Amino acid sequence: MTRETSLDGFESAPRWIVVFLGAYVAVNLFVLYVWSTAGQVFSIQATSGSTSALSVTGMTAVELWLCLVVLRSFPAGAPLRSTWMLLTIAAAARAASGVITEFLGTNGLLNPLVWPEQPKSGLIEQIRYLALIAGGPVRLALLAAAMLAVLRILGKFGFRVRPAIGDWAVSGIVCMFTLARFGEACAASLAGRPIGQEDWISLAGLPILCVLSLEAMLLCRSVARMGHGLVCRGWVALGYGILFTVAGEVALWVLPRYSQTLPLTMFCAFLPPTIASVFALVPAYQLVAQRRAMRPAGSPPEDLPEAVPELAQ
Amino acid sequence: MHTRSAALMAYCDAETSATRSRRIARHLAKCESCRDQLRRIETEKKELSAGAVAPAIGGRRDLAGVLSAMAAWQGGRSWAASELNSRLRRQIETYFGSPAVRVVERPGIRAEELLGETSEMLDVFLGPDAAEAVRDDCLSGLSFAGPAGETCR
Numbered sequence: 001m002t003r004e005t006s007l008d009g010f011e012s013a014p015r016w017i018v019v020f021l022g023a024y025v026a027v028n029l030f031v032l033y034v035w036s037t038a039g040q041v042f043s044i045q046a047t048s049g050s051t052s053a054l055s056v057t058g059m060t061a062v063e064l065w066l067c068l069v070v071l072r073s074f075p076a077g078a079p080l081r082s083t084w085m086l087l088t089i090a091a092a093a094r095a096a097s098g099v100i101t102e103f104l105g106t107n108g109l110l111n112p113l114v115w116p117e118q119p120k121s122g123l124i125e126q127i128r129y130l131a132l133i134a135g136g137p138v139r140l141a142l143l144a145a146a147m148l149a150v151l152r153i154l155g156k157f158g159f160r161v162r163p164a165i166g167d168w169a170v171s172g173i174v175c176m177f178t179l180a181r182f183g184e185a186c187a188a189s190l191a192g193r194p195i196g197q198e199d200w201i202s203l204a205g206l207p208i209l210c211v212l213s214l215e216a217m218l219l220c221r222s223v224a225r226m227g228h229g230l231v232c233r234g235w236v237a238l239g240y241g242i243l244f245t246v247a248g249e250v251a252l253w254v255l256p257r258y259s260q261t262l263p264l265t266m267f268c269a270f271l272p273p274t275i276a277s278v279f280a281l282v283p284a285y286q287l288v289a290q291r292r293a294m295r296p297a298g299s300p301p302e303d304l305p306e307a308v309p310e311l312a313q
Numbered sequence: 314m315h316t317r318s319a320a321l322m323a324y325c326d327a328e329t330s331a332t333r334s335r336r337i338a339r340h341l342a343k344c345e346s347c348r349d350q351l352r353r354i355e356t357e358k359k360e361l362s363a364g365a366v367a368p369a370i371g372g373r374r375d376l377a378g379v380l381s382a383m384a385a386w387q388g389g390r391s392w393a394a395s396e397l398n399s400r401l402r403r404q405i406e407t408y409f410g411s412p413a414v415r416v417v418e419r420p421g422i423r424a425e426e427l428l429g430e431t432s433e434m435l436d437v438f439l440g441p442d443a444a445e446a447v448r449d450d451c452l453s454g455l456s457f458a459g460p461a462g463e464t465c466r
Contacts, residue, residue, distance in 0.1 A: 225416070290439050
């Protein structure tokens, strides 16, 4: 059989992702240090938002590219093709949402929609909301469908797990958080305070997040039944990516009640790129496993006896 | 990595699937050694159909030779089965982990069955090309035909 002999840099993709995240965290910590020693003369919130969004969009673009490479290795009819297709579309939705929200959905000078004499502010808002829907509830629904497909396949191979108390507890906390958010929105609505479209979009994603949290717990435990092999790492990363997303949503709701400055800023600066990196690790680890399998075989093992009977050959 | 004789024979007899035939043809276009092997197979096939080859068993001594070769083959086969089992175990550990070995390797499972189950898992989780490459590595130098009837040596 012929075998692909040229190995590319995909095998080191997870390392590069982690190095990028480490560098991002280091630079941000340095900026925070400079900010605090320089007497906090400017608003720290202004410095962190754009770099965080840029790194998240960049990392999502990397995830999309890696997902496309993985998707090509699963032909039509392969059981995991639909899962990788959903993961690729989810990454595409997130990347498109990031680009549109940070580029076409802003009033910045780089946005061509603000160049005419009468800027199309209504159109800009609509584009922004569509991008938020694509990167929010739509992406979460795609991830939920992908996770369900993986769980089914894992079950088929004997790695099925039933929800344990811990799984129900995590899912219960997310459900309570969802109810609290909906209750808050209802109370605001009854009090006559307007609820922004961004809040509605965020609320629409919360029920899906409840399902996703349960699926993520089940995925992590199913994969733990398999072991810690190369294939498992990617699926564990997917489970943790979802759990970090859920934790981020809860923390972003809780933190502003206690702090408005440094902890919240640090959280907003570090968490989104971390989550984006964890999601990028999913196709990266899958590629490591695939490339390892395709690596040309070396010399035969030394323990092979030479006296294999002629007829057996 | 070369195409195995069994696969070349199947290719010669047009018994391989269209995809596999294309793959073998692509390899043959590049590999002189496999082309020679294919030529030898074709020549032997022609000689056999023309009756040019003398019968292999001519007497009692020849029969004893065949029996001893069969015994040797059986010994080699059991060695090959245990070797294949240990190779498959290593691959499952590498790609899935040690607990997966316990799930897949049921007591009393034969090497061919383990090969089939491992191939199916690798096929699902890694994709067909990567799975085939792993399968080839496992079967390399052993007298087992893969589930698709094609292995490497």
